[in-house]
Amino acid sequence: MSTLAIDKAGPRRKVKYGSMSRDRAWALRWSYFFLTLFAIFALLPPIYMLITSLKSSAEISAATNPWWVYHPTLSNYAELLSSNQYLRFFFNSAVIAVVVVVITMLISVPAAFALARMKFWGSATLATGVFLTYLIPDSLLFLPLFKMFALFSDYTGIQLINRWYVLLFIYPTLTVPFCTWIMIGYFASIPKELDEAAIIDGASWFQTLTRIFIPVALPGLIAATIFAFTVSWAQFLYPLVFTTSTDQLVLPVGIITSLVKGDVFNWGQIMTGALLGAAPPLIIYAFLMDYYIAGLTAGATKG
Amino acid sequence: MVDVAFQQQRVQGVRRAGGRKSLRNALQRKSTVAFLMTLPLILLISILVIYPAFYAVHLATLNKAMTKFIGLGNFQFLFKRSTFWMVVEQSCIFAITAVIFKALIGFIVAHFAHNIPSKKQRKWRGMLLVPWVIPPAMSTLAWQWLLDPSYSAFNYTLGTFGIGPISWLGEPGWARFSVILVNVWFGAPFFMIMYLASLKSVPEQLYEAAAIDGANWWQRIWYVTFPMMRNIIAITTLFSLIVTFANFDIVRILTSGGPLDQTHLFATWAFKVGIEGSDIPLGASISLFMAPILAVAAYFILRDVNKRGNEA
Amino acid sequence: MAEVNLRKVVKRYDDVEAVRGIDLDISDKEFIVLVGPSGCGKSTTLRMIAGLEDITDGDIMIGGDVVNDVPPKDRDIAMVFQNYALYPHMTVAENMSFGLRLKHYPKAEIKARVTEAARLLDITDLIDRKPKQLSGGQRQRVAMGRAIVRNPKVFLFDEPLSNLDAKLRVQMRTEIKRVHQMVKTTTVYVTHDQIEAMTLADRVVVMNGGVIEQIASPHDLYHHPKTRFVAGFIGSPAMNFIRCRLEQNGVGLRARLSDRISLPIPQAQTTRFQGLTGKELVFGLRPEHITEPRRSDRDQECQFDTTLDVVEPMGMETMVYFTIDGQEICGRVDPDSAKGPGESMRLFADMNRMHLIDPQSGAVL
Helix, strand or coil: CCCCCCCCCCCCCCCCCCCHHHHHHHHHHHHHHHHHHHHHHHHHHHHHHHHHHCCCHHHHHCCCCCCCCCCCCCHHHHHHHHCHHHHHHHHHHHHHHHHHHHHHHHHHHHHHHHHHHCCCCCHHHHHHHHHHHCCCCHHHHHHHHHHHHHHHHHHHCCCCCCCHHHHHHHHHHHHHHHHHHHHHHHHHCCCHHHHHHHHHHCCCHHHHHHHHHHHHCHHHHHHHHHHHHHHHHHCCHHHHHHCCCHHHCCHHHHHHHHCEECCEECHHHHHHHHHHHHHHHHHHHHHHHHHHHHHHHHHHHCC | CCCCCCCCCCCCCHHHCCCCCCCHHHHHHHHHHHHHHHHHHHHHHHHHHHHHHHHHHHHHCECCCCCCECCCHHHHHHHHCHHHHHHHHHHHHHHHHHHHHHHHHHHHHHHHHHHCCHHHHHHHHHHHCHHHHCCHHHHHHHHHHHCCCCCCHHHHHHHHCCCCCCCCCCCHHHHHHHHHHHHHHHHHHHHHHHHHHHHHCCCHHHHHHHHHCCCCHHHHHHHHHHHHHHHHHHHHHHHHHHHHHCCCHHHHHHCCCCCCCCCCCHHHHHHHHHHHCCCHHHHHHHHHCHHHHHHHHHHHHHHHHHHHHHHC | CCCEEEEEEEEEECCEEEEEEEEEEECCCCEEEEECCCCCCHHHHHHHHHCCCCCCEEEEEECCEECCCCCHHHCCEEEECCCCCCCCCCCHHHHHHHHHHHCCCCHHHHHHHHHHHHHHHCCHHHCCCCHHHCCHHHHHHHHHHHHHHCCCCEEEEECCCCCCCHHHHHHHHHHHHHHHHHHCCEEEEEECCHHHHHHHCCEEEEEECCEEEEEECHHHHHHCCCEHHHHHHCCCCCCEEEEEEEEEECCEEEEECCCCCEEECCHHHHHHHHHHCCCEEEEEECHHHEECCCCCHHHHHHEEEEEEEEEEECCCCEEEEEEECCEEEEEEECCCCCCCCCCEEEEEECHHHCEEECCCCCEEC
């Protein structure tokens, strides 16, 4: 066998037609091209919201180029942010979202721990059942729930219709199943030897959950929290059904019903309201994007 | 060599079979503790999900004033209404078309995103997921404004090319197109994220082997990518079918079901009849028509999830 | 006193018996190793001692008290796992002190114990690191440190070195031995590696299929195995087993291994095997006892010629493989004396070290 001499300073191989690297370069260019196209498609509405929000009513009705702001103004923002009504919507949404997140976590985390770790009779069925109930949509349940709550109000006198706090009971039905599912996935991925080490160290089930599992599965917890918050914030159907008076409304419903006075749409304000309403999820997303995505994919890839 | 350990075949043996229990008398305790931990979950789901679902069936059998039992009377009434059949047709068209496009676009975009270097992927992924992050109610408002009969920005742009103004929300055909468009805009990013994550898990070596075997890009996708991603494609599609079929927000805000009830879905029509029309039983019967589709889709999802669980 | 006693301990999973009634007495401060192939029940036994598995039948006593129904945390034991099982979100110090913190020990005492254990294991400068910043060997030390600070009655080790590479394994073996000498606590150690067992143990418990084959010191295990399984399990490379028949040859006995080869039984053992002439037995002899010929004439009788099949030079010695009556045999010769493959070589069998085994029962006679 002749000895091989590797000449590192030798001439580079010329890129030939049809070689891998040439194909790769073209694939990259096409990829960026299409990605840009889709990005434009994706970002068009929010950007348009921004543009419109900076226009005065006069400019809007003047029907000049909708894609450009000639006389940018912050009057829409100023009006909304000083409007008690709008702030009320924001406040309601915020309170509900935060409380629902807490409720969801308090229900999901122990349940997920029990289902993932403590094999008890029926745990597999329950886990599947949880997943299945997530498939029952709110558009099926809103009518019977409405009737149920109306009946309950009549019998007990506790007002449940047209009250924002009713949503605190209902939203968890949307958030808990999926959050439990996420947490089961994360908890299941913790090696069992860690449990045993904790048992030998003398931890009770509760201590194992709080001092070992929750810290180790923290990314999952954050993802679940973000999911619960976003879902609560974005709810439209349930609040539409259960709240009608202006002071009880949450943001999505409030913007639509009250910024439309009669037949006149004040689009500048509507867009501003919508943009501000979309801000919290967007901000969370901007800072915690990785957790956000992890929460989504955890549901699928972890089965 | 003395130090060479005498390695024997490791067989996953009896050691892990039979589950992990701590102690005889703690077994009792563990079951109770576990049960208590899942109790809130069970209560929540039983009372606010499962019971209402069955209650809806009961409601559907009552008359409008909910005073007497009329059996299948509501359903018979619905079958005679042309609006009902329009809603059925529209729901199916809407759901199937939207899901197909969402899956397709999601798949294509995921592919492109997968092609670019990983460091840049994050930025693009971030931008492309925005439609899904914005609450649908808000973004639908933006679309409504974009498609407004008088002020549509799209019409303005089309006008510069000499193409006449399109009545996006006023004309039935275009209205149907618009609701599908908005739904696809909103839902495609979800598919993209799922598929991108799944694409990452396909071993690069399979593609290299295929390339060496002479496959072009299309063949690589068909013979390598699709089979590996079959499960996730199936699950996301079924999932999305359920969610899209039951959609409420987009249609309600964009068209309120119009024009002439042409864009109504089960959910929006049920709302109109049940809440606005104060006929809860009839509304309930409408929304129950979603149940068969959901059941079928749920069955297939369960089967696929379990299959994957067994494969893994 | 931290003795551990097992009385007729049985472990049943559904209808499979993983441990079939074992009796074992471990003295205070003793280092006992449970060794055997996978599935022999050694880990299950350890976990029953720890309290991680229920005991189907029988009793386990620690320090004289029956602990069958006592939860692990009250048994005063500490365990080192194969995969270390360190809490990933805690520092080394927090990992080591977790058990003490749960029991609300005073802070000063916790600190003192952790510092002392860290010093003992030479991990003092790693105290504030997280597990993912440590190497495999360091993690194993932390796992040991976690066990040491508890000052338990018994240390339990579940195949702790299996995940380490060969070189590290040798190092850590010495560490464990050293620590045991300093801490002087009863230790039960499980491994499938018989070399670990031989080098670490005061006594070795060889297990197979849920029963104990033999309990003995490493020396006795090597020189006086009681069953064929133990004889073949201990020692690397494994003992050679050859079919043979005992023949009377005048006053003495000979073991006939094949048509050509028959070796004399040492005089001292003639009486023991007298009644077995004519029976088919198994002849056991370790490779290290089949060597190149010795000088002494007396041993001329124990020599035989054979054709070598494979020759493996190992540097310090050369392994030679040959066939007797269709069975492959291994011998260890001095590299300078070794012949090549296909060549004939004269070998010496140290008959003082041979064992005769009953083929039916597997018992060493």
